[in-house]
Amino acid sequence: xxxxxxxxxxxxxxxxxxxxxxxxxxxxxxxxxxxxxxxxxxxxxxxxxxxxxxxxxxxxxxxxxxxxxxxxxxxxxxxxxxxxxxxxxxxxxxxxxxxxxxxxxxxxxxxxxxxxxxxxxxxxxxxxxxxxxxxxxxxxxxxxxxxxxxxxxxxxxxxxxxxxxxxxxxxxxxxxxxxxxxxxxxxxxxxxxxxxxxxxxxxxxxxx
Numbered sequence: 001x002x003x004x005x006x007x008x009x010x011x012x013x014x015x016x017x018x019x020x021x022x023x024x025x026x027x028x029x030x031x032x033x034x035x036x037x038x039x040x041x042x043x044x045x046x047x048x049x050x051x052x053x054x055x056x057x058x059x060x061x062x063x064x065x066x067x068x069x070x071x072x073x074x075x076x077x078x079x080x081x082x083x084x085x086x087x088x089x090x091x092x093x094x095x096x097x098x099x100x101x102x103x104x105x106x107x108x109x110x111x112x113x114x115x116x117x118x119x120x121x122x123x124x125x126x127x128x129x130x131x132x133x134x135x136x137x138x139x140x141x142x143x144x145x146x147x148x149x150x151x152x153x154x155x156x157x158x159x160x161x162x163x164x165x166x167x168x169x170x171x172x173x174x175x176x177x178x179x180x181x182x183x184x185x186x187x188x189x190x191x192x193x194x195x196x197x198x199x200x201x202x203x204x205x206x207x208x
Contacts, residue, residue: 012187037068052081056081108126118157
């Protein structure tokens with residue numbers, strides 16, 4: 001697999017509300033060609049069985065390119081498909097329970113929406129955290145954006161790899177980098193780009 005998480009810069013989320021099932025492998029391949037370092041499969045409206053099938057299909061591609069595949073929410077998927085990790089939110093299973101359910105060593109990431117939650121995730125044993133939403137985002141309309149002010153502080157207080165997330169695009173990326181971000185997650189801006197490869201390359205250039 002690609003180095004370790006601390007070397008990762010761009011985290012792409014393959015959100016099934018933006019991508020047709022028939023296109024997921026092609027979209028993932030474009031993400032990888034553009035320099036996305038790790039990919040998360042997210043399908044909030046899908047059954048676990050549907051996600052298992054899609055994760056298995058995706059993993060055949062990602063393993064060839066040594067790109068870690070993370071599944072959102074469901075540790076059960078990691079029992080059936082050799083994905084590299086599971087990502088959970090504040091309301092999902094604890095990190096310890098995720099590891100028990102998966103029954104093997106794997107990466108576990110956690111979504112955090114404040115400095116306090118970020119520090120708690122580190123104590124809980126997360127391998128990395130998502131920190132946001134930095135800006136308002138259609139993907140998570142219920143969450144108020146937390147803005148740029150805590151980015152520097154979270155990087156001082158938390159020693160894990162921190163991926164800033166939420167409404168990020170090439171248009172606002174420089175402001176996030178200037179605020180102290182080293183790693184970012186992109187969802188809709190990347191998936192809706194005219195060329196996913198070019199958009200990802202431009203993003204990774206800015207993060208370099």
